[in-house]
Amino acid sequence: MPDAESHFVQIELAIAAGRLTQAEAMLQSLEQQLPDESRGRHMLLFAELNMAKGDWDATARALTKVPADIADQCRYGAIAGWLAYQEHQWNQTITMLAKSLEICPADPGRWNLLGLALVQKNEMAAALEAYDQALTVAPNNPSLLNNRALAYAYSGNTAAALTDLEKAASFSNETAIVANLSTLRANAGLDMPFEPSQDSQTRSIILASAGEGADAAERHEAARSYFAQAILQSERFDNDLWIKANSTIVRSITKSEDRTANP
Secondary structure (H helix, E strand, O other): OOOHHHHHHHHHHHOOOOOOHHHHHHHHHHOOOOHHHHHHHHHHHHHHHHHOOHHHHHHHHHHOOOHHHHHHHHHHHHHHHHHHHHHHHHHHHHHHHHHHHHOOOHHHHHHHHHHHHHHHHHHHHHHHHHHHHHHOOOOHHHHHHHHHHHHHHHOOHHHHHHHHHHHHHHHOOOOOHHHHHHHHHHOOOOOOOOOOOOOOHHHHHHHHHHHHHHHHOHHHHHHHHHHHHHHHHHOOOHHHHHHHHHHOOOOOOHHHHHHHOOO
């Protein structure tokens, strides 16, 4: 009979470290040897493994095999909340994660997912509180900073959003973060920050994002310029950018005609 507890701890550490192949092999080797009282925890770990792999169906199947009377509400609630989020069941997501966080408040990932669900419900003040809690635990996490920045932006607090995005970009050159920063800077009428090491395709993404931000602010001439520059930087012809560049020309002309007609 294996020492189940020590194996479970090793599997938990492997999942947390992203060593998913190792965790899966250990879980499979234990499957036929465990006493009945350990099978609930075994299936809970299978659910966590498949959640880490992003396999919704396998996670759901594993969770149904965890007896309710032995379910670890800290971890069970996190998995159930993640499953609900995949199904766009925002209220269920919020309920399950809130219960889980009452027991395990030091997990930034759960606070982050709670924040994402609250943003979907347009509950920005509560979402910002969730991100604040997450960043208390992991203050320099670029993904958390990016997500809080978006909540700030949706709330109309552009200055706070820019502060978070600039900090996130200082820790990570992830394209999504850089693109969000470019969108917001252009929306606020600020210049684009380019790094010497950025390749032409990355610059094209930044410029296209800037075009979206400028267009949203009705700065159509600036948007057209950004889209045109993005086309030139792109490694291949991008028909979507071409359409956007030309549509902003039309909106710019229309806006100019409106000003002439209504001085």
